[in-house]
Amino acid sequence: VPIAPAQDLFFTDPSTQHVAMLVYPGMTLLDLVGPHTCFAALGMTLHLVWKTLDPIVTDSGVTITPTTSFADCPQELEILFVGGSSKTTSAMVQDAQTMQFLRSRAQTAKLVTSVCTGSIILGGAGLLQGYRATSHWTVRDQLRIVGAIPVDARYVQDRNRITGAGVTSGIDFGLRIVEKLSGRTIAESTQLAIEYAPDPPFNAGSPDTAPWVATGIVLAAWLPQVEEGKKVLEQARANF
Amino acid sequence: VPIAPAQDLFFTDPSTQHVAMLVYPGMTLLDLVGPHTCFAALGMTLHLVWKTLDPIVTDSGVTITPTTSFADCPQELEILFVGGSSKTTSAMVQDAQTMQFLRSRAQTAKLVTSVCTGSIILGGAGLLQGYRATSHWTVRDQLRIVGAIPVDARYVQDRNRITGAGVTSGIDFGLRIVEKLSGRTIAESTQLAIEYAPDPPFNAGSPDTAPWVATGIVLAAWLPQVEEGKKVLEQARANF
Numbered sequence: 001v002p003i004a005p006a007q008d009l010f011f012t013d014p015s016t017q018h019v020a021m022l023v024y025p026g027m028t029l030l031d032l033v034g035p036h037t038c039f040a041a042l043g044m045t046l047h048l049v050w051k052t053l054d055p056i057v058t059d060s061g062v063t064i065t066p067t068t069s070f071a072d073c074p075q076e077l078e079i080l081f082v083g084g085s086s087k088t089t090s091a092m093v094q095d096a097q098t099m100q101f102l103r104s105r106a107q108t109a110k111l112v113t114s115v116c117t118g119s120i121i122l123g124g125a126g127l128l129q130g131y132r133a134t135s136h137w138t139v140r141d142q143l144r145i146v147g148a149i150p151v152d153a154r155y156v157q158d159r160n161r162i163t164g165a166g167v168t169s170g171i172d173f174g175l176r177i178v179e180k181l182s183g184r185t186i187a188e189s190t191q192l193a194i195e196y197a198p199d200p201p202f203n204a205g206s207p208d209t210a211p212w213v214a215t216g217i218v219l220a221a222w223l224p225q226v227e228e229g230k231k232v233l234e235q236a237r238a239n240f
Numbered sequence: 241v242p243i244a245p246a247q248d249l250f251f252t253d254p255s256t257q258h259v260a261m262l263v264y265p266g267m268t269l270l271d272l273v274g275p276h277t278c279f280a281a282l283g284m285t286l287h288l289v290w291k292t293l294d295p296i297v298t299d300s301g302v303t304i305t306p307t308t309s310f311a312d313c314p315q316e317l318e319i320l321f322v323g324g325s326s327k328t329t330s331a332m333v334q335d336a337q338t339m340q341f342l343r344s345r346a347q348t349a350k351l352v353t354s355v356c357t358g359s360i361i362l363g364g365a366g367l368l369q370g371y372r373a374t375s376h377w378t379v380r381d382q383l384r385i386v387g388a389i390p391v392d393a394r395y396v397q398d399r400n401r402i403t404g405a406g407v408t409s410g411i412d413f414g415l416r417i418v419e420k421l422s423g424r425t426i427a428e429s430t431q432l433a434i435e436y437a438p439d440p441p442f443n444a445g446s447p448d449t450a451p452w453v454a455t456g457i458v459l460a461a462w463l464p465q466v467e468e469g470k471k472v473l474e475q476a477r478a479n480f
């Protein structure tokens with residue numbers, strides 16, 4: 001149930017406004033679902049876009065179904081969104097069809113956005129050159145490889161590029177975009193609807209505050225793909 | 241990629257431990273995905289359970305696929321989990337097959353848990369009689385109808401019943417359950433992996449702090465189903 005229309009209520013039926021959110025095998029579902037839940041409050045038409053409409057298995061094992069193929073995705077978008085992955089970020093950067101789709105829609109999208117390693121995918125497509133951006137803390141510095149300026153922040157806007165930090169930042173990101181499109185009252189209503197009064201059990205959500213052993217556990221689990229990611233971005237850069 | 245096994249590492253392969261998470265048409269996907277992302281870090285076998293394996297459309301329009309039918313769901317569970325819905329909570333309470341499934345697995349599950357209006361569904365099955373519990377703020381008081389003791393808290397444990405408040409509380413809930421099963425360091429590592437250092441744009445996540453106009457907008461949008469929900473719980477109570 002949309003609780004509020006996007007800002008153009010008095011000029012445009014919000015369902016004629018389109019949002020395209022990339023979905024792909026191995027994606028981190030929570031990166032997508034935070035923003036999707038916020039955007040759904042606005043009544044815009046939300047597309048989950050992929051090459052085909054075949055179901056996709058996400059990194060935690062939940063299977064979701066795309067709604068719209070690359071070919072059928074509208075060219076004119078209010079928002080282009082790319083979420084991240086703990087497994088297949090590099091595979092997306094190396095996927096020519098996905099890179100071509102993102103470059104195509106980014107030309108005309110009003111907002112080009114990401115959460116988590118989605119900014120690595122946007123960067124791999126050459127879409128963050130000269131832009132300030134953030135990403136998951138484990139790979140944020142890699143944004144330099146593709147010409148972006150990494151910023152240690154949970155939410156970064158530079159012109160029409162908006163990037164969020166890791167996974168759960170997508171909720172903060174989604175609410176800020178709702179504010180941008182429909183104003184503060186609707187964003188506050190959305191925050192209240194999803195009862196977002198966070199109460200984390202520990203102060204461990206950032207490497208600045210987490211115990212070193214927690215940081216070590218995460219880095220050890222992800223080191224091979226973080227290293228592989230650097231090489232993949234260097235190759236991508238060569239194609240810009 | 242599981243970053244850590246559940247506590248019984250030295251005694252049990254965690255993949256032999258089962259978690260059943262109810263999925264159903266109209267469910268709120270974020271209620272499920274917060275806890276699912278946390279639980280996935282533990283390496284246990286996660287089941288998305290429903291009557292059949294046919295894809296399900298959630299309330300924001302994302303289609304997901306169940307993994308396990310009610311009939312095939314293991315009887316012995318580490319965790320039984322029920323998320324909420326902005327649309328179909330009452331429909332679930334009125335669904336005899338779902339009520340029967342939940343009562344059956346709750347008899348032997350180590351933890352019987354919910355997020356958001358999932359506690360209304362557990363309550364409707366008679367599973368919260370005499371237990372302290374929480375729910376989405378719009379319906380929390382309705383828990384009294386089915387014999388539970390409503391508590392104004394984001395996370396409530398009473399014996400083996402653990403309930404979370406609305407939608408996004410599922411992340412706090414998930415991390416606390418990870419701590420319970422695998423200890424603080426693994427929970428902190430999970431929090432860091434999902435970069436859960438929340439930074440809400442407004443202080444509007446609870447009716448205690450939100451502007452009255454935001455509270456009014458949410459209540460106005462949901463009032464008919466909140467009222468309907470009371471009647472449905474009263475009918476359910478008659479069947480206990």
